[in-house]
Amino acid sequence: MTSPRAAGTAPRSALTRARVLESAVTLADRDGLGALTMRSLARELGIEAMSLYHHVANKEDLLDGVVDVVAAEIQDAVGRLEALPDDAPESSWKPALRRQILAARTVLLRHPWASTVLESRKSFSLHVVRYYDSLIGLMRRGGFSYDLVHHAMHALGSRALGFSQELFEPDGATAGSAGDGSAEEGAADAATALLLQMADELPHMVEMLAEVGHQDTGSTLGWCDDQTEFEFGLDLILDGLERLAEREKP
Amino acid sequence: MTSPRAAGTAPRSALTRARVLESAVTLADRDGLGALTMRSLARELGIEAMSLYHHVANKEDLLDGVVDVVAAEIQDAVGRLEALPDDAPESSWKPALRRQILAARTVLLRHPWASTVLESRKSFSLHVVRYYDSLIGLMRRGGFSYDLVHHAMHALGSRALGFSQELFEPDGATAGSAGDGSAEEGAADAATALLLQMADELPHMVEMLAEVGHQDTGSTLGWCDDQTEFEFGLDLILDGLERLAEREKP
């Protein structure tokens, strides 16, 4: 009764690198990146922490693998988009690129922690590189020189993968860091209130809040629609690239 | 001989929040963000780790403060730029904005770890907000509606502060995450070599490397000039905004 395993059945508990990585993604989705520790992951898998090191070199390698899983999802999502017909006009690079990037974005929205991990990687996932290759391919179809393609990839930066570095994410914003650090408030409303108090010091900021913020949700900092803003920024860049590509033509 | 302190002299070792934060910045500049721990910072200051908690609520608060120090440097650098004359033409918003952002960038280049910390903050530094206010002010002088200003700030994202999220930073890149994780190589050349091996799978990527990479440093992935690429992306966005602002005019 040592190993209760039926003849043809694969061992239910056979730990593989793939199973470890999938479990890690599930755990991060559910409990956040901070909850993804070697010990908690082991608990999730019903094994001891040290057993993980048999399938993963160390935590860095675990995170590399986890990024690769997400990147594979991106490749998959992009692959499911309908292909451009062979006789598509040259100008179709733009909507096609846009669609691919927005498809990548839907995947990253499912894994909100992934962008942080992606940023922190020193190595790169082959799935990410393949995805980049497809973006580059689209631009080439649009007549871009490789020099322009290269600049374009840099200009897109993280937007190529579907996220942008928002530096004004006032979800749970406080202005504590400027005071003595003891103040601690969570609501965006509170942050807005604080900004409004400084109207004399931040005249333009406050006026912007008053004018733009009013429109829908009523004067709080939390009005921003991430998706809208992402697409605005993306289109700004795509429009600019289109213009540069036109200029390259003889 | 308990307290060898001269009469009018301020206690040389009087610990203040400001001194703690300055020390933290120095330490991060010298040894990197990973080396900034409560214990190492205390050692740097010649005190015990627990004494820090008298001037800083916890590590989060320390990082908030450290960001604020850097943001103050940015404000300072921007403040030293020559002001726009009152009769400057409306169009001068663009070079002025550009100059401010590039000035912010020089500060962040002095503190390479700062962007990571900036991204991770939930609270915001008042110095950052004041800096943003000056950017908004410039766009208003350029005739932007507040709606456009708002979109513009989102579109700029981290670029407003002088850095961009590069997702293809192949300084020490490896492709380890796609294999079994045991491969470990440091050089960009190695990464390039690996990509070249996959020429059939990554046709456009490899061709781009061959064509663009050749020009200066000779076919390695490390050819990218960060400053050039940052300015390319920034100008792409500024040009786009200029066009949208023109369109808003009656």
Next chain:
DNA sequence: ACCTGAACACCGTTCAAGT
């Protein structure tokens, strides 16, 4: 071969105690 338990060198932080 795969998995384990104890142990090590770190973290941030609490707490009671010193001056």
Next chain:
DNA sequence: ACCTGAACACCGTTCAAGT
């Protein structure tokens, strides 16, 4: 009031030992 030492609950990881 400011600072301290010991201790606690965590990390990632090494190592010798189990099967």
